[in-house]
Amino acid sequence: MLSIRTRGKHGIYYIRGSVGLGKKKIIVKEFSTGTSDPDAAAHLMAEHETKLRHQLMFGPAALVAQGTIAQAFDSYLTKAKPPCASDVLRIGKLNGLIGDYSLREPKQAWEHFRRAYLTGHDPAGQDRYRSVFQAAINVYHELHDLPPLRIKAIPFNNERVRFLSKEDRDRLIAAYSPHIQPIITMLAFHGPRIQTALQLQWGVEGVDMHEGSIRLNHTKNAIIRSVPMHPRVMDVLRPIWEKQRRPTKEHVFLNRFGKPYQDTRKAKIPGGNPIKNQHATACQRAGIEDFTVHDWRHHWASHCVMAGIDLITIMNMGGWKSLRMVQRYSSVSVDHMRDSINRLS
Known part of the structure; x- marks a missing residue:
């Protein structure tokens, strides 16, 4: 049975006890009704008891119904x-x-x-x-211990795979402004999403120059991975680290005004790529067409496949949540092998 009692100088009514039905019982921890009116408190207690009995009678489905x-x-x-x-x-x-x-x-x-x-x-x-x-x-x-809901996914074309040759990669990186080149090098050799790269900080929680590792916070999928730093990335980050007097915190990448890039994921209206214009200019200078900033991620994954890295390792390093998301790159290795075979004479 549920019981009701007052507490405190204001005489607020509290409810506690248990509700049973056959061999089933629900223990109710004491909670406040928020009122000192005895009639209102009694009404709330009766209403709460009815809900609990309904739950005992019909099971978890009763919670959904309410x-x-x-x-x-x-x-x-x-x-x-x-x-x-x-x-x-x-x-x-x-x-x-x-x-x-x-x-x-x-x-x-x-x-x-x-x-x-x-x-x-x-x-x-x-x-x-x-x-x-x-x-x-x-x-x-x-x-509430209820079975999960499954709503059929909206089908869409997420199979775009665009990557550059090593020669085009280096030509495009060189076409960026000097303060952008280290960011692009990070994208090309580690494949993070752009905001993941822009919000990197020095130290064990980000770029650890002592250990030669990078901890990538793939916020989209709530996955954080620490991966060995590529030598090309180490080469472009070390001068920045030295110039900033070997910090153990603060942002790695700064804009042309010496300020951290805005994290557009936390903006009131998310969106907007802070290096979009610089990327378009660099592509024009390098003569590269149909290549977005996000395509650097495709480029990285594709070259990982061509280097013989297995898909599970690519998934873990790139912060993808499922193997399905990286299987699109598996066909790249076939094209790469065909190209290699055709070079034989």
Whole structure:
């Protein structure tokens, strides 16, 4: 049975006890009703007992029946590891349109959101909304011992693989402004996403010049990997480190004003590549076409495959979450071998 008692000088009512049904029982730890009105407190106690009995009778499904999509978003946003700023914005859009939907109908809620808001969005953008929506629902499900929800992914073409020859690579790197060249060298020989590179700091949590290693914080997938530093990267970073008097913290890369680059992942409206214009100018100077800043990541992974590095190692070094994401590069080795065979005379 639940019981009610007052505590404190204001006479606030508290509820505690247990609720049973047959051999099943739920222990209720003491909690405040937030009121000193005995009738209101009694009403709250009766209402809470009814919910618990309903849960005992119908199992975990009863919790879903009582919840809303908005509650799932609250659970997701209060996790130990908060989501990135772009996911917070997406949740805001989702919550505004479907937050009032019952948790019994997550797929119906998702379809309503797609029709109401995502018409005209590219498939990759739609899938990012789907991914964060599914993750939020599953955080709530996990908290309440419910099975996970699966919403079919939005199909999109994510198979682009663009890489340069070693000669084109070096010509393009040389075409960048001098303060950009170390950043691009990092992209070419370690393959991080651009913001992962720009936000690197000196020391054991980032670029460790003493150990010759780099700890890459792949924030998109919440993966942090420490990898050996490539000699080319060591060669361009050492002068910067020496010039800054061998720091053990602070940003590695600074803009032309000597300031750290803005982390656009944390901006109110994420997006914008701070070296996009410099990249376009460098490509024009080097005569390189159809090559984006992100393509340096494809370039790195492709050359890893051609160097004989296995896909699992590439996945771990590059911070991909699944092997499926790097399997696109496997065909590169076939083309590379064909090219090598054709050179035989």
